[in-house]
Amino acid sequence: IDRLAPSVVTAALDAAGQGTAETRYLVAGAGTMASLAVRTLVERGVAPERIMLTNRTYQRAAEFVATFGVGAVRWESLDVELQAADVLISCTGATGVVFDRDRIARATQDGRPLTLVDLALPRDIAADVTSLPNATLIDMQVLAERAADSEVVSDVAAVRAIVDGEVGTFLAAKSASRVTPTVVALRGMAVEIVQSETERLEARLGDLSDVQRAEIRRALRRVSDKLLHQPTVRVQQLVDGPAGLTYADALADLFALDPSAVDRVSAVGEGATND
Known part of the structure; x- marks a missing residue:
């Protein structure tokens, strides 16, 4: 997973497009993938003030402010911030969907396009958001289909197997x-x-x-x-x-x-x- 993560983040941001100087990014999560996403955006020249990060534990989000100079918002303000974002990068580590179709529909009801990058396993963003006219979804399946490097594809499959196994173990223990x-x-x-x-x-x-x-x-x-x-x-x-x-x-x-x-x-x- 550690070997695959940087290449997945890079591939996902490549698929999302370069953006402009005005593009606003919202990162949901404060783990390894979120850190890689923020670091990669900054290294690509995105101004830190154009990146907002949110997490259920606000203190974890605030740590990114000190490290990268990005903005931090409380989880309760997520929907408000989502309406202002151009790109959502989600990697929360939740066990279920965080952004369902209705939530994304509300965020894009003004007709503004929203690019959704789902780096989570299991997924954070519902697959049916692709039926919304203004939403573009980039998830692990999309990345696997786009990847020309068979090693990356096999790594994605390996990560899925690891996650499936851990989820199965957790459910059995529960x-x-x-x-x-x-x-x-x-x-x-x-x-x-x-x-x-x-x-x-x-x-x-x-x-x-x-x-x-x-x-x-x-x-x-x-x-x-x-x-x-x-x-x-x-x-x-x-x-x-x-x-x-x-x-x-x-x-x-x-x-x-x-x-x-x-x-x-x-x-x-x-x-x-x-x-």
Whole structure:
């Protein structure tokens, strides 16, 4: 990805055209691709004051002001700035479309042409904006079709494969996290039952040696673990399907799990993720 990025930015800006001294650029995003885009524009002679950068975290956008001397606008002002831009370069790193057809239609309703450069994977700009009369879209597919260098084309395919793999891994982990609180709560309930039964047996059996007490505890834990192993493993496998959450709910209902216990596990997991 690091090797491909500079050539992609250069190819995209070449496709967008040279522009004029009055051309206004709006860059959405503040990552590596945004930095390369701004740097390339400045190196090509675009005046920094003709470049505006926006990002969901304004502090990241403000860092570009110090580095390149460009302007920074808050994300909330994106649509206003978009109406003044001639070229939008988007590379936000979002997981979904940021600029849909309706948003671009509003930005070009005065008849002014707008060139849209989408450097994001997955895409930031909806593909159907090409149906708008004043919008020109340059995205990864367009660049791949224009590229004469087969190495660049193969690199684009390789990057797509990397992104697809990472997205798949993320979605699988997200699906698994839905059932984890139920499984943890179920095992917690089993531990409480084993502890209670251990104490009851020790009281009934009377004088037991430490070795005998330890063996009773181990035996009860083994029985509990064996009973829970298959259902908990199976529900984690089934959670990847469309009915995954239904299986988790059924498991909770079947064992009469305390909903508050499941919620507490979820809250702890979310807190750890946020940290």
